[in-house]
Amino acid sequence: QWMMLDWKPRRPDMLVDSFGLGRIVQDGLVFRQNFSIRSYEIGADRTASIETLMNHLQETALNHVKTAGLLGDGFGSTPEMCKRNLIWVVTRMQVLVDRYPTWGDVVQVDTWVSSSGKNGMRRDWHVRDCITGETLTRASSVWVMMNKYTRKLSKMPDEVRAEVGPYFVDTPPVIDEDGRKLAKLDDNKEEYIRKGLAPRWSDLDVNQHVNNVKYIGWILESAPISILESHELSGMTLEYRRECGRDNVLQSLTTVSSASVGGLLDYGNVECQHLLRLEDGPEVVRARTEWRPKHAKSFGNVGQIPAENP
Amino acid sequence: QWMMLDWKPRRPDMLVDSFGLGRIVQDGLVFRQNFSIRSYEIGADRTASIETLMNHLQETALNHVKTAGLLGDGFGSTPEMCKRNLIWVVTRMQVLVDRYPTWGDVVQVDTWVSSSGKNGMRRDWHVRDCITGETLTRASSVWVMMNKYTRKLSKMPDEVRAEVGPYFVDTPPVIDEDGRKLAKLDDNKEEYIRKGLAPRWSDLDVNQHVNNVKYIGWILESAPISILESHELSGMTLEYRRECGRDNVLQSLTTVSSASVGGLLDYGNVECQHLLRLEDGPEVVRARTEWRPKHAKSFGNVGQIPAENP
Numbered sequence: 001q002w003m004m005l006d007w008k009p010r011r012p013d014m015l016v017d018s019f020g021l022g023r024i025v026q027d028g029l030v031f032r033q034n035f036s037i038r039s040y041e042i043g044a045d046r047t048a049s050i051e052t053l054m055n056h057l058q059e060t061a062l063n064h065v066k067t068a069g070l071l072g073d074g075f076g077s078t079p080e081m082c083k084r085n086l087i088w089v090v091t092r093m094q095v096l097v098d099r100y101p102t103w104g105d106v107v108q109v110d111t112w113v114s115s116s117g118k119n120g121m122r123r124d125w126h127v128r129d130c131i132t133g134e135t136l137t138r139a140s141s142v143w144v145m146m147n148k149y150t151r152k153l154s155k156m157p158d159e160v161r162a163e164v165g166p167y168f169v170d171t172p173p174v175i176d177e178d179g180r181k182l183a184k185l186d187d188n189k190e191e192y193i194r195k196g197l198a199p200r201w202s203d204l205d206v207n208q209h210v211n212n213v214k215y216i217g218w219i220l221e222s223a224p225i226s227i228l229e230s231h232e233l234s235g236m237t238l239e240y241r242r243e244c245g246r247d248n249v250l251q252s253l254t255t256v257s258s259a260s261v262g263g264l265l266d267y268g269n270v271e272c273q274h275l276l277r278l279e280d281g282p283e284v285v286r287a288r289t290e291w292r293p294k295h296a297k298s299f300g301n302v303g304q305i306p307a308e309n310p
Numbered sequence: 311q312w313m314m315l316d317w318k319p320r321r322p323d324m325l326v327d328s329f330g331l332g333r334i335v336q337d338g339l340v341f342r343q344n345f346s347i348r349s350y351e352i353g354a355d356r357t358a359s360i361e362t363l364m365n366h367l368q369e370t371a372l373n374h375v376k377t378a379g380l381l382g383d384g385f386g387s388t389p390e391m392c393k394r395n396l397i398w399v400v401t402r403m404q405v406l407v408d409r410y411p412t413w414g415d416v417v418q419v420d421t422w423v424s425s426s427g428k429n430g431m432r433r434d435w436h437v438r439d440c441i442t443g444e445t446l447t448r449a450s451s452v453w454v455m456m457n458k459y460t461r462k463l464s465k466m467p468d469e470v471r472a473e474v475g476p477y478f479v480d481t482p483p484v485i486d487e488d489g490r491k492l493a494k495l496d497d498n499k500e501e502y503i504r505k506g507l508a509p510r511w512s513d514l515d516v517n518q519h520v521n522n523v524k525y526i527g528w529i530l531e532s533a534p535i536s537i538l539e540s541h542e543l544s545g546m547t548l549e550y551r552r553e554c555g556r557d558n559v560l561q562s563l564t565t566v567s568s569a570s571v572g573g574l575l576d577y578g579n580v581e582c583q584h585l586l587r588l589e590d591g592p593e594v595v596r597a598r599t600e601w602r603p604k605h606a607k608s609f610g611n612v613g614q615i616p617a618e619n620p
Contacts (some may be wrong), residue, residue: 055350
């Protein structure tokens with residue numbers, strides 16, 4: 001796997017000057033940025049939250065575009081996209097978390113893009129512990145273009161392809177796509193529901209829309225607290241179906257679709273299905289999450305050298 | 311003012327190696343850390359949110375304690391505090407924001423401690439634009455000790471004073487204390503109320519309590535959206551009265567106590583009074599916020615060199 005080539009172990013005292021704004025590595029095709037996990041990014045388990053990890057992915061994606069000189073007026077849009085009033089929207093996101101970092105850990109995020117079908121772009125991320133090189137998280141996402149006024153999806157104009165195409169890497173996704181269809185939840189089936197979710201002013205991005213990462217927080221708001229206490233999120237697949245603006249009110253639905261023998265709180269993995277929808281019906285996000293018992297990972301790793309990566 | 315001594319303008323290319331974990335400057339009494347404002351820390355106005363600023367304050371405070379070698383097992387507690395099951399709790403916080411930074415800006419946070427009364431500690435912060443040296447934010451807070459099992463306030467034991475005392479700086483607060491009493495809001499007077507605020511799992515800190523910064527978000531949830539749209543928060547005084555645990559449900563109350571002639575949405579500053587309380591009555595936080603019209607600050611600065619600092 002070509003992604004393995006560039007990683008070398010480094011000493012803690014070599015990290016200090018790596019906290020900059022990131023840089024291009026590996027023949028100009030991979031953008032790399034380090035993040036020091038801050039005290040306010042960790043939760044009750046002393047580990048970074050999934051939202052923190054997703055924020056780091058967003059930040060590297062934007063800095064990648066910026067460093068490549070492709071940041072137009074917009075927030076991630078290229079100059080040719082700006083001319084045509086096009087913005088990127090994410091349609092699918094898949095994340096695998098092997099281990100959550102803790103306060104003071106330094107993570108190294110690599111990101112790169114490749115083509116996805118005729119009009120899309122795939123963006124992948126590989127997050128490692130900066131000191132040990134251990135893989136912490138991998139993520140893969142699919143993006144298409146939308147006209148910001150008509151809110152209709154757009155083909156990728158040739159001029160935009162000429163801008164971004166040279167950065168496309170010809171490589172398979174960093175994680176195997178979980179191709180299983182995301183179930184449509186309905187009112188009769190769902191077990192947990194959280195109503196009245198409304199964006200706060202501070203949840204809005206510069207387009208006055210709710211940030212993608214915020215959706216994940218809302219999805220998890222309907223997950224039963226017993227799972228949050230006993231398990232940690234190990235994987236997640238999201239399908240974004242519709243935008244959410246400042247005046248929308250949402251509902252979050254969760255169904256626990258598989259649990260181990262002996263019930264939810266016992267040992268073993270859990271899978272959930274989720275739906276985020278507007279109060280009057282339309283679906284905003286469908287999702288599936290996988291959970292493993294807390295500490296399962298660290299027990300499993302006792303005395304082992306973590307595998308380099310897949 | 312002694313706080314001015316150490317600041318020198320620096321070129322952008324000198325910033326890269328300043329992104330580390332912070333360091334002690336100025337005769338060992340001031341801790342300094344730089345933060346690059348990230349894309350996910352800015353909101354609809356393209357500026358960092360007040361919560362982001364407060365998070366940076368929290369992070370520097372903890373790193374100060376850590377760098378001084380005074381971080382015991384706890385989250386900010388010194389070794390002698392850990393032995394006695396003592397934790398720090400904040401009782402008062404005052405913040406003045408001159409300008410909010412935006413994505414890509416680098417801010418330099420200085421923090422130091424001094425004594426406050428017989429049993430308290432004051433912690434101040436001075437936040438500057440790392441390139442221009444312009445003052446962005448100043449904040450001052452008062453902390454006391456609490457036994458984490460009995461939840462009772464404690465005197466400062468001599469052994470703890472011996473640990474932290476050598477770091478005390480003999481200097482007045484970085485901002486003049488706003489000594490006006492915070493009003494007690496009641497049900498008959500309040501104009502805006504937001505009920506049913508409950509901590510999410512991810513809002514809890516390692517003590518399973520709600521983080522101080524989270525309170526600010528909740529306080530602002532009852533502020534009228536018209537103020538959030540037209541004004542920016544220029545100052546804030548908070549009085550923390552009671553903790554909030556994972557099972558509490560809160561109400562946020564806001565009264566607009568002074569607005570300019572011509573009504574709320576017109577030019578001029580606005581002052582609000584706030585109360586965060588448990589649903590069954592007890593007060594959690596009292597607060598006062600001051601707001602100035604958006605862009606007032608930047609208009610005011612056209613063609614001016616920002617004053618160095620107070």
